[in-house]
Amino acid sequence: MNTIQIIFSVFLKEYKINLRNFNNVLTFLFFFFISIFVFVFAIGPNKEILNHTGVGILWALLILSSTLSLKKYYQDDFENGSIIITHMSGLSYELISLIKVFSHFFFIQLPFLISLPIASILINLEIEKISLLLLSFFIGSFILSCLGSISSSMNLLNKNNFSLGSIIVMIFSIPVIIFSVGIVNSEENFLPLLKILTGIAFIFFAITPWVSAFCIKLALANK
Amino acid sequence: MLLANKITYKRLNKTIFENIDIAATPGKIIFIKGNNGSGKTTLIKNLVNILEPSGGDIYWLGKKLKNNLFNFYKSTTLILDKPTSSMDMTIIENIIFWKRISSSKINEESINRLLDVLKIDKYINTKTMYLSQGEIKKLELTRLILEQKKLWILDEPYNSLDSNSIELINDTFIDHVSNEGAIIFSSHYEPNLKNLEILSLF
Numbered sequence: 001m002n003t004i005q006i007i008f009s010v011f012l013k014e015y016k017i018n019l020r021n022f023n024n025v026l027t028f029l030f031f032f033f034i035s036i037f038v039f040v041f042a043i044g045p046n047k048e049i050l051n052h053t054g055v056g057i058l059w060a061l062l063i064l065s066s067t068l069s070l071k072k073y074y075q076d077d078f079e080n081g082s083i084i085i086t087h088m089s090g091l092s093y094e095l096i097s098l099i100k101v102f103s104h105f106f107f108i109q110l111p112f113l114i115s116l117p118i119a120s121i122l123i124n125l126e127i128e129k130i131s132l133l134l135l136s137f138f139i140g141s142f143i144l145s146c147l148g149s150i151s152s153s154m155n156l157l158n159k160n161n162f163s164l165g166s167i168i169v170m171i172f173s174i175p176v177i178i179f180s181v182g183i184v185n186s187e188e189n190f191l192p193l194l195k196i197l198t199g200i201a202f203i204f205f206a207i208t209p210w211v212s213a214f215c216i217k218l219a220l221a222n223k
Numbered sequence: 224m225l226l227a228n229k230i231t232y233k234r235l236n237k238t239i240f241e242n243i244d245i246a247a248t249p250g251k252i253i254f255i256k257g258n259n260g261s262g263k264t265t266l267i268k269n270l271v272n273i274l275e276p277s278g279g280d281i282y283w284l285g286k287k288l289k290n291n292l293f294n295f296y297k298s299t300t301l302i303l304d305k306p307t308s309s310m311d312m313t314i315i316e317n318i319i320f321w322k323r324i325s326s327s328k329i330n331e332e333s334i335n336r337l338l339d340v341l342k343i344d345k346y347i348n349t350k351t352m353y354l355s356q357g358e359i360k361k362l363e364l365t366r367l368i369l370e371q372k373k374l375w376i377l378d379e380p381y382n383s384l385d386s387n388s389i390e391l392i393n394d395t396f397i398d399h400v401s402n403e404g405a406i407i408f409s410s411h412y413e414p415n416l417k418n419l420e421i422l423s424l425f
Contacts, residue, residue, distance in 0.1 A: 002326055009323035017311045082307040084273065088296040089324035220273050 006089050007099060014103035024072070025111050032065040032112065036122050047124060054123030055133065055184045056177075062112060062137065063173050066144050067166040069108045073100065073152035074212075078219065093213035097153065101145045101208060109141035129184055135194070136180040139201050143176050144169070146204035153212040156219035175200055224248060224374055224405055225270065225288075225295075230279035232262070232269055239265050240424055242279070247374060247405040252396060252416065255409035257424035263409035264304065266424065267378050270407065271301055300370045302377040306359045310352040314343060314362055317351060318369065325370040337368050340391065356383040367395065375399065377408035389414070 018025070039057050043049055077083040086096055116137060120130050151168035158164060179197040183190045227245035231238065239262040247253055257263045268274040270281065272288055272295075281288040283295040308317045318334060338344040341361045343354075351359060360383050367375055381389055393416050396406055400418075 005326070006324050009320060013309065013312070013320050016316065017309060020311045076310075080305050080307050081303040082309065084271075084301065084303070085307050085321075086324065088271075088299065088301060089326075090293055090296065221268075221275075 003090060006091060007095070010086060010091070010096070010099050011103060014099070015107065018103065018107035021072075024069070025108060028065050028068050028108070029111060029115055031068065032061055032115070033119065033122075035061050035064070036119055040122060050124055054120075054125055055129075056181050058116075058119060058123055058125075058133070059137075059140075059177050059181050062141075063144065063170060063177065064166075066109060066112065066141070066148070067169050069104070070148050070152045070155075070165050070169065071162055073104065073148055074156060074216065075152070078156050078216070083216065084220065093216050094209035097149055097209050097212035097216070100212075101149050104148060105142055105145040109145060113137055113141065132184045132190060136183040136197065139194075139197050140176050140180045143197075143201050143204050144173060146201075146208040147172050149208050149212045150215075153215035153219070156215065157222060224284060224298075225407070226282040227270065228280050228282070230269060230276040230281060232265060232274065233277045234265075243422070243424075245270070245407070245422065247407055249373070249403040249405055250400050251405050252400055252419050253405075253407045253422060254414070254416075254419045255407065255422050255424060256411075256413065257409070258411060261424040263411075263424060264378055267376060267407070267409060271299070271376060298373045300367055300372040300375050302363060302366060302375070302380060304378045304382065306351075306363045308351045308359060308362055311350060313348050313350055314338070314354075315347045317362065318365060321366055321369050325366075325372075327369055327371045329369055329371060334369070337365055341365065341388070357385060357388070360384055361388060364392065367399075373404050375404065375406045375408070377406070379410055380408055381410055381412055381414065 036058070039061070040050065043053070074083070077086070083093075083096065087093060091099075113134060116134055117130055120133060125133065147169045148165075150172075151165040154168065155162065155165040176197070179193050179200070182193045183197065186193060225245065225247040227243060229242045229244060231241045231243075233239065243266065245253060255263050255266060265274065269276050272281075272292060283291045288295060308314075309320075312320070318338075322329060322334075335344065338347065341364075343358050343361055346354060346358065351362065354362070364380065367377075380392060384392070393414060396416065399406060
């Protein structure tokens with residue numbers, strides 16, 4: 001009971017901080033929309049090509065813009081040591097990283113999910129496929145949150161080269177992009193692809209707490 | 224309560240400190256004295272299990288610290304040299320957060336009195352990022368009273384404080400020790416306190 005209360009209050013703190021920095025999220029969204037525009041203008045007025053490549057572009061840009069948020073993932077808590085204080089209240093580092101994954105998912109990825117229907121108008125996506133896009137992004141963005149946790153915990157001691165974290169995320173997100181784009185573009189049966197994507201999500205959900213906690217401990221010891 | 228038996232810490236074949244014995248029993252103030260870079264912070268990190276000593280053992284209530292970690296954390300307040308308050312939250316939000324995660328039963332009246340004594344009560348709804356260094360440090364030190372723990376471990380508690388606040392902290396220390404508490408703290412500045420047990424690092 002007590003632990004649940006502590007988890008809840010840590011989550012509430014994350015919510016407050018993210019709400020106050022909501023302009024950050026808006027900037028990521030703005031980046032996302034502007035880059036869609038850039039792509040649409042670069043491709044030109046040919047509707048045929050846009051129909052073929054639209055979903056792929058959308059997914060690639062989603063990954064790129066969600067990597068922008070990685071800088072704030074653990075860095076602030078790690079720099080001032082409040083991650084130690086949270087740990088001393090009785091939460092293991094594994095649990096803390098799980099809370100972080102969920103708060104990243106709710107406060108950074110869900111705004112993207114909400115804005116996706118508008119973005120899909122820009123790339124001329126058929127209306128029936130929007131639900132598939134939302135479904136694939138719902139699962140895929142959770143994987144991205146897990147990956148973000150891993151890469152930013154690996155990068156805690158690396159203060160001046162932040163693009164390294166984005167590279168780690170992008171390498172591991174290749175399977176995500178393959179299966180998510182496959183789900184939206186599949187002609188009739190998308191269920192097998194969806195199952196594989198969910199499987200990947202569960203794999204990352206299982207390994208993320210351990211990897212992140214190990215990296216955080218290592219970083220704290222070497223600070 | 225906390226017992227360190229001949230702990231040694233080495234990093235990259237360089238010995239930071241060697242054969243340190245610490246026995247924090249109720250009613251005792253242990254002062255870790257040392258120059259800059261003499262390993263005060265490293266010793267404190269060893270004591271709270273952020274770093275693992277290369278030799279020697281640390282015990283909490285008779286059991287090894289590693290096997291008894293969360294019991295140890297339940298009765299310890301750790302004040303680091305950097306302020307752990309969140310810059311995006313106001314003073315009172317930070318305090319409520321700390322109160323919740325430490326499951327302390329302190330009432331609102333004593334929180335108000337505490338803020339009043341520290342003279343940060345007028346900034347209660349100000350975000351921490353707009354406060355001065357000293358005020359942030361004072362906010363950090365409220366955790367000592369808020370969390371109501373037995374053992375206090377502090378790293379450089381006197382940094383960026385004025386002389387009045389230093390007096391106040393010394394009084395708080397004496398008060399805590401007379402209530403069967405124990406304190407371990409480090410500083411390069413020797414405080415004006417009686418019954419100090421001095422541990423020198425060179």
